[in-house]
Amino acid sequence: xxxxxxxxxxxxxxxxxxxxxxxxxxxxxxxxxxxxxxxxxxxxxxxxxxxxxxxxxxxxxxxxxxxxxxxxxxxxxxxxxxxxxxxxxxxxxxxxxxxxxxxxxxxxxxxxxxxxxxxxxxxxxxxxxxxxxxxxxxxxxxxxxxxxxxxxxxxxxxxxxxxxxxxxxxxxxxxxxxxxxxxxxxxxxxxxxxxxxxxxxxxxxxxxxxxxxxxxxxxxxxxxxxxxxxxxxxxxxxxxxxxxxxxxxxxxxxxxxxxxxxxxxxxxxxxxxxxxxx
Amino acid sequence: xxxxxxxxxxxxxxxxxxxxxxxxxxxxxxxxxxxxxxxxxxxxxxxxxxxxxxxxxxxxxxxxxxxxxxxxxxxxxxxxxxxxxxxxxxxxxxxxxxxxxxxxxxxxxxxxxxxxxxxxxxxxxxxxxxxxxxxxxxxxxxxxxxxxxxxxxxxxxxxxxxxxxxxxxxxxxxxxxxxxxxxxxxxxxxxxxxxxxxxxxxxxxxxxxxxxxxxxxxxxxxxxxxxxxxxxxxxxxxxxxxxxxxxxxxxxxxxxxxxxxxxxxxxxxxxxxxxxxxxxxxxxxxxxxxxxxxxxxxxxxxxxxxxxxxxxxxx
Numbered sequence: 001x002x003x004x005x006x007x008x009x010x011x012x013x014x015x016x017x018x019x020x021x022x023x024x025x026x027x028x029x030x031x032x033x034x035x036x037x038x039x040x041x042x043x044x045x046x047x048x049x050x051x052x053x054x055x056x057x058x059x060x061x062x063x064x065x066x067x068x069x070x071x072x073x074x075x076x077x078x079x080x081x082x083x084x085x086x087x088x089x090x091x092x093x094x095x096x097x098x099x100x101x102x103x104x105x106x107x108x109x110x111x112x113x114x115x116x117x118x119x120x121x122x123x124x125x126x127x128x129x130x131x132x133x134x135x136x137x138x139x140x141x142x143x144x145x146x147x148x149x150x151x152x153x154x155x156x157x158x159x160x161x162x163x164x165x166x167x168x169x170x171x172x173x174x175x176x177x178x179x180x181x182x183x184x185x186x187x188x189x190x191x192x193x194x195x196x197x198x199x200x201x202x203x204x205x206x207x208x209x210x211x212x213x214x215x216x217x218x219x220x221x222x223x224x225x226x227x228x229x230x231x232x233x234x235x236x237x238x239x240x241x242x243x244x245x246x247x248x249x250x251x252x253x254x255x256x257x258x259x260x261x262x263x264x265x266x267x268x269x270x271x272x273x274x275x276x277x278x
Numbered sequence: 279x280x281x282x283x284x285x286x287x288x289x290x291x292x293x294x295x296x297x298x299x300x301x302x303x304x305x306x307x308x309x310x311x312x313x314x315x316x317x318x319x320x321x322x323x324x325x326x327x328x329x330x331x332x333x334x335x336x337x338x339x340x341x342x343x344x345x346x347x348x349x350x351x352x353x354x355x356x357x358x359x360x361x362x363x364x365x366x367x368x369x370x371x372x373x374x375x376x377x378x379x380x381x382x383x384x385x386x387x388x389x390x391x392x393x394x395x396x397x398x399x400x401x402x403x404x405x406x407x408x409x410x411x412x413x414x415x416x417x418x419x420x421x422x423x424x425x426x427x428x429x430x431x432x433x434x435x436x437x438x439x440x441x442x443x444x445x446x447x448x449x450x451x452x453x454x455x456x457x458x459x460x461x462x463x464x465x466x467x468x469x470x471x472x473x474x475x476x477x478x479x480x481x482x483x484x485x486x487x488x489x490x491x492x493x494x495x496x497x498x499x500x501x502x503x504x505x506x507x508x509x510x511x512x513x514x515x516x517x518x519x520x521x522x523x524x525x526x527x528x529x530x531x532x533x534x535x536x537x538x539x540x541x542x543x544x545x546x547x548x549x550x551x552x553x554x555x556x557x558x559x560x561x562x563x564x565x566x567x568x569x570x571x572x573x574x575x576x577x578x579x580x581x582x583x584x585x586x587x588x589x590x591x592x593x
Binding site: 060064066106107108114115116118119121122123125126127128129130131132133134136137139155156159160162163166167 | 330332335337342343345346347348349350372373
C-alpha cells in the first residue's frame, strides 16, 4: 500500500469515527465502543476493496457486506454516509422515530445495507447464504462479514463456520473484531471463545491474525483470502473505543452514549488527530 | 364406497419440488439432514447439484436461506415443523420476516399425526408462531392436489411463506381442476345452519361431518381455509353473517391457530359463537397416527358434535 493511500484511509477512518460519535451522541444511545473498534476494517472495505457503487446501491454484481455484529450500526452508517450513500446530516437522526437509520441495520430502508442484522449470530449465516448463492449461480462477487468477539459465543456462528468450510465457500471472508470486551465484562470474565484462531482453523477455515487498525495488514489479509480455497477468518485485534482516549478499552462504553461534555472532548480528539494527518 | 386415494402432503412436497425443478432452475433446496423424511430427498436425487444439506443446524439453515434470498434468488428450506417454526423461530423472525425476504419454508411432520415419534416431534404450535410474524404467509394444504398447487404458487410469491405438511397419508379430495389461490378460502359444501372452517387434514374430516349433520337435518357449510394468514376475511365474515355459528377444525393447538385467527376476526367484525376444535393445550404422545386422531378427538364425529354445540349457542 502506498503512503498516499494509507494516509487517505487513515483520514477517512477518523471522519467515520467522528460520524459514529455524532450519531450516538445525537441518539443519546447506541454502541460507540464496538463501532470505533471496527471502523478501520469498514473503512478499508468500503473505500479500498469492495466493488460497490453508492449511486446504484443494489447493483447485482456488487460485493456484499454483512455487519453480523449489528449493534455496530453507527460505524456502518457513518461509513455509508462518508462513502456517499446518503447525506452525513442523516447520522443525527440515528435511532429516532421517522428516521431510516434504525438502531440496528435495516436492509429494507437503508441504502447500502445488504442484510438486516442485530440478533447476534444470524448475520454470518446470512453471509454464508450469500456466498453459497454466488457460488451456485456462478456470480463472481465476494462476501464480507464482521463478527464480534462476544458474538462468537453464539452457537449459530459455529454452525455457519462448519457449513462454510464444508461447502468450500472461498468467496467468504469474515473478520472477527477481537476487542476483548463485551457488555458484561472482558470476554474472559464472561465466556471466552479463545483461542479464536484455533477454533476457526479446527472448523476448516484459513485464519489470518492482524492488527485491525493497521491498513497494510488489513489489505494483506484481504488479498490473501482471495487466493484461498477455503473461507477465511481474519482475526483482527482491535481496541474497543479506538480513537477516543476515555473510551479505549473501557467496557462501560460498549453501549453508552457520550454526554455533551464527553462529546466535545471526543470530537476534539478526533479532529486533532485529523489535523495532524493533514 | 370406492377406495379413496391417500397421500401424505410431505410426499406432495417432494414431488412438486421435482416438477418445479424440471420447469426451472432458478431455485435452491435446503434441508437439515431430514431429506428422506421431508421428501426433499426426491429433489436431491433428481437434481443433486441444486440441493444443499445444511446438516443438523436449523438455525443456521434459516439464516442461510435469508442470505440466498437477499441475493435475489429463490430458496426452499425444509425441516420438521417443530425444528423449523420452533427451534429456528427467531431466525425466521429476524433474518427472514423482518427484511421481508422471499423464503419458502416447507415444514413437514406437523401436528399430532407424526405418530410414533411422540410429543417432542408433534408440533402443535407452529401456526400460532408463524401467524404472529409480520410479512409471513401461512399455508396449510388439505391434500395432495392442494399441496402441489400451493407449492407452485409459493415459489413466485413475494415475501416469506410457511407451508405446513403432514407425515400421515390423507384422502385426496381435490381434482386436477381445483384452483388454488393464496389467501382465498374455498367453500366445499353449502349450508346455512352452521359453518365448519377447517384446515389441513381436518378438511376431509369436515366433509364427512357435513354428511353426518345432513343425516340429522343440519345444513353445514364447509370451508377449506388453506391460507391461514392472510386469512380470507370475506369467507369468514360471510360464514358468520349467513350461518350465525362457526366451528373451526385444525390439527394444532386451539390456542393461536386457525381457531384463534377466526375468533379474532369474528369477535371484532361480526360476533357469533365460534367453537374451536383442535388440541386442547396439551402435548401429544406416541402411537399410530390414526389412533391418535381418534383419541385427540380430531374426527368427523367430533366436528359434528361441536357443530351442534355451536348451533345451540346461537341467539
